[in-house]
Amino acid sequence: MSKDLTIGEALRQRGISRRGFLKFCAATASMMALPPGMAPVIAEALEKARRPSVIWLSFQECTGCTESLTRSHSPTVEGLIFDTISLDYHHTLQAASGDAAEAAREAAMEEHYGNYILVVDGSIPVGNPGYSTIAGISNRDMLMETAAGAAAIVSVGSCAAFGGIPHANPNPTGAVAVSELVMDKPIINVPGCPPIPVVITGVLAHFLTFGTIPELDKLGRPMAFYGKSIHDRCYRRPFYDKGLFAETFDDEGAKKGWCLYKLGCKGPTTYNACATTKWNEGTSFPIEAGHPCLGCSEPDFWDGGGFYKAISTPTADIGRAAVYAVGAGAAAGLALGALSRMKRSPSMTWRRGTRHVGKRVLAAGARSAAHRCHHYLRAGYSGATSRDSDAGQEKRPGRTARLGREGRFANHHHAFCIRP
Numbered sequence: 258m259s260k261d262l263t264i265g266e267a268l269r270q271r272g273i274s275r276r277g278f279l280k281f282c283a284a285t286a287s288m289m290a291l292p293p294g295m296a297p298v299i300a301e302a303l304e305k306a307r308r309p310s311v312i313w314l315s316f317q318e319c320t321g322c323t324e325s326l327t328r329s330h331s332p333t334v335e336g337l338i339f340d341t342i343s344l345d346y347h348h349t350l351q352a353a354s355g356d357a358a359e360a361a362r363e364a365a366m367e368e369h370y371g372n373y374i375l376v377v378d379g380s381i382p383v384g385n386p387g388y389s390t391i392a393g394i395s396n397r398d399m400l401m402e403t404a405a406g407a408a409a410i411v412s413v414g415s416c417a418a419f420g421g422i423p424h425a426n427p428n429p430t431g432a433v434a435v436s437e438l439v440m441d442k443p444i445i446n447v448p449g450c451p452p453i454p455v456v457i458t459g460v461l462a463h464f465l466t467f468g469t470i471p472e473l474d475k476l477g478r479p480m481a482f483y484g485k486s487i488h489d490r491c492y493r494r495p496f497y498d499k500g501l502f503a504e505t506f507d508d509e510g511a512k513k514g515w516c517l518y519k520l521g522c523k524g525p526t527t528y529n530a531c532a533t534t535k536w537n538e539g540t541s542f543p544i545e546a547g548h549p550c551l552g553c554s555e556p557d558f559w560d561g562g563g564f565y566k567a568i569s570t571p572t573a574d575i576g577r578a579a580v581y582a583v584g585a586g587a588a589a590g591l592a593l594g595a596l597s598r599m600k601r602s603p604s605m606t607w608r609r610g611t612r613h614v615g616k617r618v619l620a621a622g623a624r625s626a627a628h629r630c631h632h633y634l635r636a637g638y639s640g641a642t643s644r645d646s647d648a649g650q651e652k653r654p655g656r657t658a659r660l661g662r663e664g665r666f667a668n669h670h671h672a673f674c675i676r677p
Contacts, residue, residue, distance in 0.1 A: 263308075291481075302466045309465065310365050310373040312403055313347040316396040317389050317423045317432055318379030321451040322414040323349045329454035330538045342374075342461065348391075359392045366406050374464065375407035377435050380416040380423045384431025400438060409470055410435060410444045413457055415553055418446035418477070425559040436477065443470050446477040450553035453534050456482045476556070478528070487550050488524035490532040493517065506547070517544060521565040523552030 283296040291299075315323070344350065345365035346358070353361050365373060377400065382388035386395035394402075404410060412435045415421040423432035436444050447460055460479055463471045471479040488494065496502070496516040503510035503517055516522070524532075527550050531542040544550055549565070552558040562568075 299466045302468075308343045309408075310345050310369040311342045311376060311461075312345055312362060312365055312373055312407075313350075313376040313378070314391075314399060314403060315348045316377065316379030316381050316400070316417070317430065318414065318416050318421075320349060322378040322417075322457070323347070325449075325451035325454045326413075326457050327454075328537065329458045342465070345373075355392075362403070366403060370406040372408050373406065374461070375403055375410045376413055376461075377410060377417045378413040380420045380430075380432035380434060381438060382423070382430035382432050383438075384429070388430045397438065400435065404439045404442055407442055409464060410439060410442050411460060411464075412436065412444055412446045412448075412477075414452055415448040415450045415556075415558065418448040419556040421450065422559050424557070444477055445470050445473065445479060448476075448478060448483075448554040449529060450551075450558075452554070453482075453530060453536060455534055456530060474528070478554075482530040482534070483528045483554065485528065486525060487527050487529055487532050487544070488522075490530075491524055491544060492532065493544060511547065517547075517549040519567050520549045521563065521567060522549030523555070523558070523561070523568055524550040526568060527552040527555055529554040 279296065279300055282300040283293065286293060286295045286299055346362040348358075351358060351361070379389075379396075381396045381400055383397060386397065389396045391399055412418040416423060416432075417435050420428075420432050420434045420437075423430055424434075436446070445460055445464075447457055449456070456479075459482065460471065463479070463481075471481060474480055474483055476483075488497070491497075493514060493516045496514070497518060501510060501515045502519040503515045504519055505511065506520065511517075518525070522544065524544065531550070532544070535542045535545070551564055552561060555561075
């Protein structure tokens with residue numbers, strides 16, 4: 258298929274109808290968290306866009322990222338290669354080998370200089386060039402040579418994005434991420450071990466559609482896929498809010514699908530689309546299969562402590578304490594669930610007794626969980642002041658989270674309420 262064809266022309270040659278093409282554009286818009294009205298814009302852009310050259314380099318890696326790519330269903334890897342891009346170099350998927358393979362990479366670099374997309378998976382060893390070479394060329398030299406003419410770089414997988422497992426202590430090869438060597442090119446990090454298939458193809462589709470890199474977070478990850486934590490979008494979150502946790506992998510809590518936080522789940526500090534996009538055509542993801550999140554899309558996840566150890570330790574029993582863990586980004590039990598819901602909705606009002614923090618009211622006599630919440634709220638909300646009057650407050654019963662000696666509920670004197 259000619260590289261000079263536009264994507265629209267290439268699709269028509271393969272018998273794709275206009276209706277089918279628009280469905281693909283609508284699915285792409287949805288996948289990238291764009292409004293439905295953007296589908297025609299995507300269609301127009303793709304109709305006119307030329308199939309860009311893509312050079313894929315694999316360094317210190319396990320081929321897991323490529324395996325993940327081959328399982329993409331929206332678009333499929335076949336559709337991506339034949340309809341959307343020209344994959345000119347890829348160690349695993351290309352037919353050529355040896356000198357012919359390197360000749361293909363050099364030809365693509367020369368023909369499309371300044372316009373091709375460079376995809377990298379695997380970390381780069383800088384401790385000794387001999388740790389990893391391709392056709393007698395060190396990983397570092399091949400990266401720098403190929404990156405010079407790239408329009409943008411996509412670092413696929415945690416190894417390319419953050420160094421990954423090769424970078425783990427004691428890092429014997431001196432493994433580094435792409436961004437630590439290439440400083441003058443736009444880089445999109447797509448971490449994961451491996452990344453979700455449709456996230457890989459979705460990032461490429463975004464660049465093809467708009468000609469620019471998507472909005473990124475502080476770690477260079479696309480906000481559309483890495484903007485929220487797995488914890489925030491997890492279907493087990495209601496059990497976390499209720500303080501219902503599996504203690505072992507075979508107890509009643511595990512059988513009932515309770516939260517895996519105590520079994521080491523890193524969902525509260527891990528940002529990825531696993532809970533919504535899922536794997537195997539949206540079938541499932543690790544937490545749904547009964548295993549805690551390992552946090553593989555975060556930097557240095559391999560050195561973050563035991564995979565089956567809770568990410569933070571409460572100051573008291575989870576059933577009684579309300580732990581506001583700002584630094585760790587996680588806490589435990591019903592109290593934190595109440596706090597997070599209140600934080601997201603400014604209209605919510607804390608009510609009980611006469612102690613106030615702004616418009617939030619806490620029980621004056623509480624000396625356990627609610628009392629600690631009072632201090633954490635005072636520290637965590639700017640402009641908070643103590644007031645002695647609740648004049649104008651409507652007297653209505655509210656939902657009560659009671660924390661006490663028995664684990665989840667106790668007498669009402671140690672309770673706090675949230676009212677919308």
